[in-house]
Amino acid sequence: NQANKYNIRANTSITLSKKFLVYMDMLAIKRNTLYPNRPNGNEGNRILEDVFRVPPTILPKYPAKDGAPIMYGRYVDIVNPVAYAEHGGRAANEYGQSSINLQPKWEVLPGLNLRGQFSFRLNSDVTRATRDNYYFFDYFTGQLPQTWSVQRSVTLSRTTSYYAGVTADYTYDLKTHHFFVMGGYSQEENNSGQWDINSLLSFYAKVNYSYKDKYLLEGAMRTDGSSRFGPGHKYGTFPSLAVGWNVHKENFMQSLHAVNNLKLRASYGRLGNEDIKLYQYQNMINTSDGTEKVWGNPDITWETVDMLDLGVDVGLFNSKLELTFDFYNKETKDIILNPPVSYVGGMGTPPINAGRLRNKGVELSLNYNSNIGKNITLSVRPGISYNRNTLLSLLGGPYITAATSTVNQSINQEGYALNSLYGYKTGGLLQAADFKPDGTPLVPVITNEKPGDIRYLDLNGDKIIDGNDQTVIGDPTPRTDFFANFTITYKKWELEALLQAVSKSDAVLNGMLAHPLDMSYDGGVPTLYYADNYWTPERNGARFPRLSTTPDINKLPSDFWIQNGAFVRVKYIQLGYNFNGVALKRIGVNGARVYVNAQNPFVFTSMKLTDPESQGNQWTYGIMKMYTAGVSIQL
Numbered sequence: 001n002q003a004n005k006y007n008i009r010a011n012t013s014i015t016l017s018k019k020f021l022v023y024m025d026m027l028a029i030k031r032n033t034l035y036p037n038r039p040n041g042n043e044g045n046r047i048l049e050d051v052f053r054v055p056p057t058i059l060p061k062y063p064a065k066d067g068a069p070i071m072y073g074r075y076v077d078i079v080n081p082v083a084y085a086e087h088g089g090r091a092a093n094e095y096g097q098s099s100i101n102l103q104p105k106w107e108v109l110p111g112l113n114l115r116g117q118f119s120f121r122l123n124s125d126v127t128r129a130t131r132d133n134y135y136f137f138d139y140f141t142g143q144l145p146q147t148w149s150v151q152r153s154v155t156l157s158r159t160t161s162y163y164a165g166v167t168a169d170y171t172y173d174l175k176t177h178h179f180f181v182m183g184g185y186s187q188e189e190n191n192s193g194q195w196d197i198n199s200l201l202s203f204y205a206k207v208n209y210s211y212k213d214k215y216l217l218e219g220a221m222r223t224d225g226s227s228r229f230g231p232g233h234k235y236g237t238f239p240s241l242a243v244g245w246n247v248h249k250e251n252f253m254q255s256l257h258a259v260n261n262l263k264l265r266a267s268y269g270r271l272g273n274e275d276i277k278l279y280q281y282q283n284m285i286n287t288s289d290g291t292e293k294v295w296g297n298p299d300i301t302w303e304t305v306d307m308l309d310l311g312v313d314v315g316l317f318n319s320k321l322e323l324t325f326d327f328y329n330k331e332t333k334d335i336i337l338n339p340p341v342s343y344v345g346g347m348g349t350p351p352i353n354a355g356r357l358r359n360k361g362v363e364l365s366l367n368y369n370s371n372i373g374k375n376i377t378l379s380v381r382p383g384i385s386y387n388r389n390t391l392l393s394l395l396g397g398p399y400i401t402a403a404t405s406t407v408n409q410s411i412n413q414e415g416y417a418l419n420s421l422y423g424y425k426t427g428g429l430l431q432a433a434d435f436k437p438d439g440t441p442l443v444p445v446i447t448n449e450k451p452g453d454i455r456y457l458d459l460n461g462d463k464i465i466d467g468n469d470q471t472v473i474g475d476p477t478p479r480t481d482f483f484a485n486f487t488i489t490y491k492k493w494e495l496e497a498l499l500q501a502v503s504k505s506d507a508v509l510n511g512m513l514a515h516p517l518d519m520s521y522d523g524g525v526p527t528l529y530y531a532d533n534y535w536t537p538e539r540n541g542a543r544f545p546r547l548s549t550t551p552d553i554n555k556l557p558s559d560f561w562i563q564n565g566a567f568v569r570v571k572y573i574q575l576g577y578n579f580n581g582v583a584l585k586r587i588g589v590n591g592a593r594v595y596v597n598a599q600n601p602f603v604f605t606s607m608k609l610t611d612p613e614s615q616g617n618q619w620t621y622g623i624m625k626m627y628t629a630g631v632s633i634q635l
Helices: 046-053 081-087 582-586
Strands: 002-017 020-036 090-109 112-131 134-136 146-148 151-174 177-192 196-211 215-226 235-246 259-273 292-294 303-316 321-333 355-372 376-394 399-401 410-412 420-423 426-429 454-456 471-474 480-490 493-502 506-508 562-564 567-579 591-605 626-634
Touching: 046 081, 410 420, 471 506
Parallel strands: none
Antiparallel strands: 002 020, 020 090, 090 112, 112 151, 134 146, 151 177, 177 196, 196 215, 215 235, 235 259, 259 303, 303 321, 321 355, 355 376, 376 480, 399 410, 420 471, 426 454, 480 493, 493 567, 506 562, 567 591, 591 626
């Protein structure tokens, strides 16, 4: 693997008169990457999956024979990753980006400004996949079981986008009254691929008023029109209102010297979401035969979010201790979802404005700064947030999304979280005691289940395990997030650390990590942890089912594969020392700093086979540790 990146940027301002300025920003980026010629996907590269697919008993490369090409170990039809790296070719990607941004500003009258902006961006990318012809001979027989043909392929992509807008703002002060008024217009357009075009047209206005900087009022309104929606549904209007009260500036607060800041805030507003694929409001035509291939929804329109926020900001002891607290209640109306359609004549799953979703939560952050004696300073900045989402109503629900190789089976159902996990509840693994000596089951099982397979629970009591026993089994979204930043300095030394924590979430283990040796899919080899914890008659308290090359019964979506995704991670620790003084200034150096840094050095979690933060699969690396040392010099 190899990656190179080159940037050039220029910022300048042009003064055309005392009251007319033009700011200009130009940027060009060129980035090249080189990978083994294996598919990218699942947020990774398949050569990592190849590592899991090939058993450790397969030699990566055989000893050289005179007059013979290099021979590699093979497993069924799988060539090992060493061969892919050395003779599988390479994928050379080149990414180019250029942009220009112009922002004129004209002070028309004192307090009245007219501003504009125009930006244009061009992305041009090319991927070149190359591979030379290569013959794979069997080391022992000399037979030719497999050949790689010559590959020369090129993929080009090009996207452009522009933004144009103009705003006018006016500031006016009348004794203890302060007014600010702003209004504007903007339009933007994006072009990608050969045909895809989308645009957004916006009008907006905002008014701010404050009295003695104690009582604050703000009102805003915007209207957006999106090409993603059809005629009669393109435009949405989104108002908002906010009020604030700087309580600490009231006369009755002046005797409370410990409180230097106390602000109460409240706001209510509406936002819009247009995040759907293009052309979903119309039926799509097959370009080869002219027939309709995907249904559209001409009534699809903006998803709206009404949000109430109540907050307080507190500063104590000259801001030595600061606190910010917010409570919010967000209700999403006309949420855009893709419902299941009838198997009879169904063409695609067009999106609809399906119902209402509520997100309710709190956010709390603290900031403590203190001097301990003359030489020590301490800063602690923790924060925590809690959020719970619930589907309040769902048109024609529930919606069940079947599992794929990369997506867990999920359900959208009233009263539960969005995209809840859906499947069977389980009671551990079947044991020999669950069957008669002739193999007849004593408990409800799926046909062909044996000791060591997953025991699915018969929830409806009909003595049959089938789809009627499936239910909501988990929520993949954590409800609580926590962070804490610590900084302590002693004279010229500085130590800083950042912690991140996430509460319980339901993380599903799947793919080769859950089902090694699955020859109905891509095979795979058990990890050491799996090898020590799969079921055998002597190890009936195992974490994993019995090994099988056809584990279809154990691959059904169930809570058996759910792990607790909670974790605490040290994101970084950095120790630094600052140099300054007359000696450095004599050689033209104003200051210098040396430091050592450890990123992601520790994580505490109950998860064994995947990283709790990235929750990847056999295609991906986990979050990597990195240790660096460096010097920064100020001239």
